[in-house]
Each structure stands twice: as C-alpha cells, then as structure tokens.
Amino acid sequence: MMLLPCPWCGPRNASEFRYVGETGPRPDPTTATPEQWRRHLYFHANPRGWVRESWYHRAGCRRYFAAERHTATNEVRSSGGHS
C-alpha cells in the first residue's frame, strides 16, 4: 500500500487517487504550434528519481494536487498543494 498526502484529506491509500502525470509548464495556447502541443502532450522526462506530478483524489475530495515521488522507491516526499 502506498500513502499519498492529500492536502485536504491527509494521508490516504493510493488506490483512492487517479494518476495524472508529471507536472510542467503548458505551452501558451495563443502562440503554440501543433508540434509544440504534441511535444507537451506526448514527451515526458520519465526520470528514475524524484519527479513532481499531479494526482486527482477521485474517491475523496475530488480535487487535484501535486506531490513529489521517487520513481524507483515510490517514496513520497512532500505535498505541494495545488497543481
């Protein structure tokens, strides 16, 4: 079992959440080309190490938040609040 620190509900079982993925800056919708959008959608850092990512607490408060997780150990370091 893996616990995730929801900033509103406290530590809860990971099975209550939906994994959204790595967080990062979105391209500017007014200027981005289709290539830039595809790059943003499809390409990920996918590191073996610490990564900042978004989760959705679907079986709880149904809100999004960001957390840092080590992808080799699944250790969760901090809750980053709103994503």
Place this chain on the structure above:
Amino acid sequence: MSSSNNGTGNRNGSRNGHRPLRRGRRYSAWSLLQHGLSGADWPVTFRSHPKRDSYDVVIVGGGVHGLATAYYLAANHGIRNVAVLEKSYIGSGGSGRNTAILRSNYLTPEGVRFYDRSVKLYEHLAAELNFNVMFSQRGHLTLAHNDASLRTMRWRTEVNKLQGVDSEVIGPDEVKKLVPYLDTSSTTRYPVLGALYHPPGGIIRHDAVVWGYARGADAHGVHIHQKTEVVGIDVEGGRVTGVRTDDGHRIATPVVVNCTAGWSTLISDMAGVSMPVQTFPLQAAVTEPVKPFLDTVIVSGTLHVYVSQTDRGELVFGASVDPFASYSTRGSLEFAEGVAGHVLELMPALSKMRLLRQWAGLCDMTPDYSPIMGPTPVGGFYVDVGWGTYGFKAGPVSGEAMADCIANERPPEIISAFGLDRFEAGRLVGEKGAAAVGH
C-alpha cells in the same frame, strides 16, 4: 553499415550469410545419445569474450529484441563484429518476466501483418536455431462480456481473415467445450457472450527463446557481454562515436541500438534523444502446479486478466499495467487481490488454489500503444523501444526488421509507420487490439 563486411566484420565468419554451427555443438538425438553414453560435459551455450576496443554495431540490452537483432545482423546481413551489452544476465528484463503468450489477432492490417510475421518466425525458430523453444500453439481465446466487445471481435476476425490469419468468433457453448472449467452461465457479473478464437496463438518458453538467439548469435561470432552496464554514449558532430561501460571501457562504434525495455528513456537520454515514453510496472503471478486442465490461453479484456497453464502445471496470471508510472518492480497486494478476484469470476473452481509468487516487469508505454523503431535525429543511434506490454511476442520480427534497418540504413516497409518522428508530426498508429488488455 553494408560496407563493414570487408573490415573487422568478417573476422569471425565466412562470407556467405548462413554459417552452420560447429561440429559437436549441434543438438540432435544422436548428440544426446553420445553425451548420455560418454558422460562428457556439454559445450557452453554461448561464450564470454574479452571486450574489443571497437565494434561495427553495439546493441544495448540482452533481451529477445537485442539478441534477435544481433542474430539477424549476423545471419541475414553478414555483419558479425557486433556486441550485445547487458547490464544483468541475458533475459533478466522483460524477456524473462512476460507471460509468454504469442498471437497475431490484432485489429489493424499493419498490426496483423507485423505480428503474423513474428508468429511465423516463432513457428520455425526451434529448427532455425537448433534449440527447443517449446512453442505450444494451443489456441487463444479472448472472451467477450458485452455487445461492444463482440462487435470489435467480429471486426478483428474479418481483418485477420483478409490477412490470412486464422481467427473466428465462437459462441458460449463452443467456449465451454474448449474450457470446461470456465463459468459460462448467464448469471455471472460479466457473462461470457462469446469469444474470439485464434488457434495459432499459444505460449512458448521465453527463456529458451533468449538462450536460443544468444547461442545462434554466438555461433555467428557476436560477442555477448553480460554484467556490463552502459553509462554513457559519446556523440560527436551529431553522430554516435562510442559507448562507455561501468567497468571503465570505452568501446568505439558507429552504430548503437537501444533495445532496452524500462530503461529506454535513460539510455536514449545519454545520446541526447527524448522519448515519448512513460515507464509502468506490469505484474504477473503464478500458482502452485496442478494437473493439466487448461489447454488454451484465456484472456478477458473486461476483467483485465489473462490465464494459461504452463507445462509444469502452474497457472500464470497477468493483468494490465499498474495505475501509475514507476521504475519499482515490487509486487502489490492490490494486484494479487484484483487478479485473484477476476480469475475466480471466470473459473470459480480455482478458489482453493494458492499463489506461489508474483513479480513485475517494466513496460515503456507510448501514447499510441505502438512501438518506436528505427533511426533517430542522432546519426547511428537506432531505437527498438516503447514496446509497452506486447514486446515479447514481437521479438523475432523486430530483430529481423531492425537488422534490415541497420544494414540498409533505412527502415523496411514493415516498420516504416513506427518511426520516432510520428509523434511531433501527429501520425499516431492506433493499435487497439494491443490496448484492449495489457499484454
């Protein structure tokens, strides 16, 4: 690469494409009798060599894809000055962790042709490699639990038939005849409405495939370096010039092929090539052995489970990938609970069976559930990655196509849709037959 034949590439081999195994190394009934009577040791299946300072081709990853690529480079194209670098032992990654299911009943004509070529290569692999790979074409059943699945299966059947692949939709009565232990009553949560029956599908001994390719490649002069991790790839002027390994070696080479699963992002990062890949664990489990009672492969997309019985009598269970990206290969209780519940939905008679062990392998998932094969923006750096949950069954055809791609310096038609450039260009390949259930 075709020019390399007159260089070091021919150091170990003859000039024609195929070189038979040396005397005394061929397995046969006669050699079995001879060794049985004499008590002599068998020769090693493949040898270890000291590392050369340079190779014509360096393949990263000693699984079925890497070893098959090395084998076909040597056997079909005469390129023999090849090294396969494996950070652990050969077949220790996805090749030894999958559930060993082979099939070609995909949804798109391109997918069907591709995987059918793989099944055909697997059918003749034991003879070609002189190594028993224990391919059992026992038939493959994909169960339909709702009208939508049944409709897609009829579609798949027609696409398969047009490509000459044996597939048909059968009703619950016929399913029951093939698998008497399956609960086909109409009162279950997910009643069986029919199935896509694919007789050429089956299971194979996945370790034997790895060892067979290693032995075949070795016989052609390929060097296999186990316990050798690549820690860096040298790129100068937009071209690959060499790789560095964890034991301090620097190997010069004009061609590096990334044949890893799980680590494909990290290896490609070394060459400065970004990958549209996310790494997810995929778990599987095996029960204690029981008498043979299941002689087909059963898959349920709705229940996200697939079941087969090995020659040892163990039931092998697989499911879809874990719900979040990770490089961790630890098993989870959620998986064991989930897969057990789903298997019992299908076969309630198994309720007293015990799980023997569970494990996980790493799957590099791409946005369109299709692999990434061919050249990259860095000259001489090729990839055969992004195989998600369906890499093992594609091993032989991938090796054959990648060898062709490297030898002729352009991707052959069969993999031309799988290039890395398709993601930014927006030419995604939707293979829903692969996405239906994670295997």
